[in-house]
Amino acid sequence: MGAESGTVPMTMIQALRSAMDVMLDRDPGVVIFGEDVGYFGGVFRCTEGLQKKYGTSRVFDTPISESGIVGAAVGMGAYGLRPVVEIQFADYFYPATDQIVSEVARLRYRSAGEFIAPLTIRMPCGGGIYGGQTHSQSPEAFFTHVCGLRTVMPSNPYDAKGLLIASIECDDPVIFLEPKRLYNGPFDGHHERPVVPWSQHPRGEVPEGHYTVPLESAAVQRAGSELTVLTYGTMVYVSEAAAQESGVDAEIIDLRSLWPLDLDTVVESVKKTGRCVVVHEATRTSGFGAELAALVQEHCFYHLEAPIERVTGWDTPYPHAQEWAYFPGPDRVAAGFRRVLEK
Amino acid sequence: MGAESGTVPMTMIQALRSAMDVMLDRDPGVVIFGEDVGYFGGVFRCTEGLQKKYGTSRVFDTPISESGIVGAAVGMGAYGLRPVVEIQFADYFYPATDQIVSEVARLRYRSAGEFIAPLTIRMPCGGGIYGGQTHSQSPEAFFTHVCGLRTVMPSNPYDAKGLLIASIECDDPVIFLEPKRLYNGPFDGHHERPVVPWSQHPRGEVPEGHYTVPLESAAVQRAGSELTVLTYGTMVYVSEAAAQESGVDAEIIDLRSLWPLDLDTVVESVKKTGRCVVVHEATRTSGFGAELAALVQEHCFYHLEAPIERVTGWDTPYPHAQEWAYFPGPDRVAAGFRRVLEK
Amino acid sequence: MSDHQPLRLHVPEPTGRPGEHTDFSYLHLSSAGEIRRPPVDSAAADTSDLVFALIRVLDDEGRAVGPWDPGLPPERLKAGLRAMMKTRVFDARMQIAQRQKKISFYMQSLGEEAVSVAHALALGPGDMCFPTYRQQGLLMAREVPLVDLICQLLSNERDPLKGRQLPVLYSVRKAGFFSASGNLATQMPQAVGWAMASAIQGDTKIASGWIGDGSTAEADFHTALTFAHVYRAPVIINVVNNQWAISTFQAIAGGEGTTFAARGVGAGIASLRVDGNDFLAVYSASRWAAERARSNLGPTLIEWVTYRAGAHSTSDDPTKYRPADDWAHFPLGDPIERLKRHLTGIGAWSDRQHEDLKKELEAEIGVAQKEAESYGSLADGHVHSAASMFEDVYKEMPAHLRRQRQRLGV
């Protein structure tokens, strides 16, 4: 897991690219493809320069067909390759659902291990960029309901690279969600303020070589005593801002791996604080926050001093014009803190 | 809501067929289509005889394309028809995910009410018939995470007909899940015992004419005082058997409408009993039980005397040979009862 | 088997990249007037030759020639020219408004205006189009009030879609313009379904679905072809082959060595491949297809060969992946210039009239823009209320959404 070489400042985009670069270099079985990822380098430029460096057989553009991208990757995985594919926006994974649920997730099981699909399926997710309902979704809950998949969401460049390498090396299929609002800097929900770049953030300092951040390990983003925040992706920073602005001494846990989950870290923290707020951007009902709440009440029942609070996106499509009324910003998160503390 | 005419004994299949018959007759905008539903009458015979009665323009076979079935239905809905479509098994809805999530669920919203998709999408779900992983799934949690959809699952012929008519008449899109293990009789999980037919069950007595069972209304299947069981579909009977066999005085709530949910009935019961067991056949993680647990702990926190217990399918694909080790039968449900009572 | 060479992966490349000149010979053109016009009741298989040809009416001198000349009166042509020019002026203005940060995002249809405008003129009232984000020409041809459109783009308080959709994803039911989706290709089976509904009801209205070359790779394109063919749905399937799908060339979508029209014939659908920058050809082919549909003869697929002259969207920079001056070399030219030349040639139009019309349109659009901007914009916060965000998820607001709205305090 240790880094092989020195560190340099990287944005999340650069960190992801660096992870793919490292893996393309180390493993001839790694191939990268998706819509616009080849010559152009991806609409978010995550794969820029990789086709030039590794050739069109290793990094290439695909037809606009998410089921084809994933389906072809399954076949390649069965052959023995290790495809890393991009879905241009998480909002567009739906055409690939059958391949993901019925094939990727179940291939090892149904063939009793004869065939595996060790794919990494990258997709930018989340809102805050005025993308409207088809460029803003956070569909992680779907994936966590599908046994056989791993679901990962990094919140900073260091983790992004380390988790992406770990995902590519993993023999299980990994859904790798990238909070696009974090691509260029941490975002605390104050959209009216200037963007802070990753170069000013400690986790923007990234080793150039190979290293991994283990899957199934959560990180304590901020230690605290009054309540536990379970969150991931963009909401890590929003929760931090909420803690700071409200003066609540929140312990913020960045789950990083949504499923399988580092339950121990979660349970330990909630047992300590006795209160829990779950924060995510996805719609509330049957969101991953529901699973977290169900687990926490199951494992920490006798330690809980207040109901677990969920601060989430509303149960509506992600609207374009009312983006900031939809986005669970620091005020809403802080209000959630207050509610669990008042009880 | 009152029935127009006398009652006759019906299986769930007959009740569903009767609902479609009634609606085809009353509303010239109702059309029915899906794989094998036309000439043949459906692999479970739910639409038998309807093509003959209403003609091939109203009831017809489709190509094997779930996205086409749903996508065409959206266009018909936009035209002004009221399509009732069948997905042959719930396990096969995945190719239609994009149409369901991005189109059916959001059309009213994104067009600000200019266009609606008042579809009813029927699909048999659940296991217990040795169908293996692709004829046994219960994917309800997916749908409940998608705002704009209604998700309904009846547990008996009376409700099946009344809810199906209500769904067809509803201007919102409805995912109508039919627990196939209940088609011919209530099933309590004792697969080794002979099948009980609906003709021996009071809810197998079904009015011949038009009536509705309102959406968003749960039913108390069995009143009780020791704990509340939140369940639906096949698990209603398994929970009843568990109560009977364990001697636990469980209050069993048949949710019927999963989402939007009759939360009042749920909360009232849990406040009364102070204990709650959620039972479903679907895989556990991020299943609909997670949402139920999250809601119950939120709304009944100070009344809960034990953690909410989830008794569910395991987080594995539905195996063929180990079906009864997978299926949450009466013993497992009763063990769940004991766990919440012991705490 | 060991005597075989190693296999290798073929990855198609465009014939021109930045700094090069595109070799457009891959397009396989026909000359104007060259291609036969079969009877509308032809069997699908009898159009097999047409999918590798290119139906054209306007020759290099702007003359209308051959069997596909629709013989339209000059007034109709001028109406078409006007709608095309209006589309182009509108696009240019909105591009600027986006750069001025008045609107958040924009997608123009520069260079492919004829396809939607001439098609719209060939349809009847009540026919329903299922568009993508690049068919604003339909709206211009159908004279949808500009203020409504600009309010949608501004996401302001008068946005008919209540600020819910990204700019350009219009919905204008009364103009036969179905709600545009951000998810590609989904509208195609819907168009077929709408057409099936019309047939089920014994109506006389037809549907027209739109899809880009790149998006034909999506599953729903296939689904639409299958359903349209099986039920002989009264639908026109328009494939706008503008050569590009964001940064990928049409060969990446499967255009190499075949055509998109050929997919239609294979699926049992009568199919045409048409010069999409030739207003007369577009009108004429659209009429042919509409006539088929309305006569219970079933669907038609039309591949419109055109060129996406501008960037994919305001988020895109095409000079990164194709020659900057590519459009100037595109052999099918500019649809507005070509129709102008024709009209001038027949003595029905002049440079002067053209300039005047352009100014008139600029003014008209300017006035509309001004009015729309007076209702605010996303940038200045004059948008539909946060409370409205919870509406229209369902017909009536369920309890959980009322609770959520309450929690938001609106």
Added chain:
Amino acid sequence: MSDHQPLRLHVPEPTGRPGEHTDFSYLHLSSAGEIRRPPVDSAAADTSDLVFALIRVLDDEGRAVGPWDPGLPPERLKAGLRAMMKTRVFDARMQIAQRQKKISFYMQSLGEEAVSVAHALALGPGDMCFPTYRQQGLLMAREVPLVDLICQLLSNERDPLKGRQLPVLYSVRKAGFFSASGNLATQMPQAVGWAMASAIQGDTKIASGWIGDGSTAEADFHTALTFAHVYRAPVIINVVNNQWAISTFQAIAGGEGTTFAARGVGAGIASLRVDGNDFLAVYSASRWAAERARSNLGPTLIEWVTYRAGAHSTSDDPTKYRPADDWAHFPLGDPIERLKRHLTGIGAWSDRQHEDLKKELEAEIGVAQKEAESYGSLADGHVHSAASMFEDVYKEMPAHLRRQRQRLGV
């Protein structure tokens, strides 16, 4: 537009329903030897005529005629006959075992044995097939141990798939047989992806994907065609047109007025339409396609015209929707009878040998069945442990599955 008749919905019907005689003229047959055999390096478009023809080698007298005669030595033919007969005997036995409730479910391939058997013989070792549930012929031709297969069907303790899959959804990697899925069509883009991988790695192995006529309507069929074409993947796309998809006739899948092979050409893929009950034609067309694939000439789509002689599955009763004696009238006959006739005609086979072989196969399968049954069955509860249910979900069992296994107490 008001001068138009009301629209109406066309819903295709088969030409024969229970109690009637099917009019098989819809099939468009060619005579044996009639159809040209183009060079393997033909462009896709140059196969346009072949998709409406029917490649046949065996004539009505069982003689091998024309350019597609592969000229196989009698020993190879006899091996093929044996594998076809083995498939049929196996199917019949397993049908009975299902009726005896020894196995829970079964799907036979009666009447279409030539398609998979002859194809398997035309492939090389290491080539990978992506089958549906009706390609047991591939396994028979590749001599997979019968006991393993029957254990899968019995879902018993020796089921190589640990009881996880419905009977017939085999996975036999070492025989180049990819894990069959219960979800239709998903294997097609996977076959293409496998072929692309082989090309990426500079390997010489090719893939062969299988799909039924009905399932071509699924999106993944289109996806597979697109990807195969774009990347010139070394893959064979086999469409088994056995006329039925459960209760729906092939016209409901889009076969009316066109062919499934035509979809391939439209997509830019060299395509053939072949008599699937003619062992020699199947072998020969398969070789042609394999040769193309292995020579970096790209994919081939082959529509195999055959007939699903039996029920869809043991849950189906076809007399409900088609004439009970339909197969007897199917103009392409029975593949086993036709090859037998050919072999007898060239003096390489006799009725006696045929009977002996059948008996031998009955015995061989009987022995295998007996052995397999000795390892138990789902019916008698001798299945893989409940604990094994939690394995292989992930490579290593995560904590939550360990907890769940514990809760089950196993």
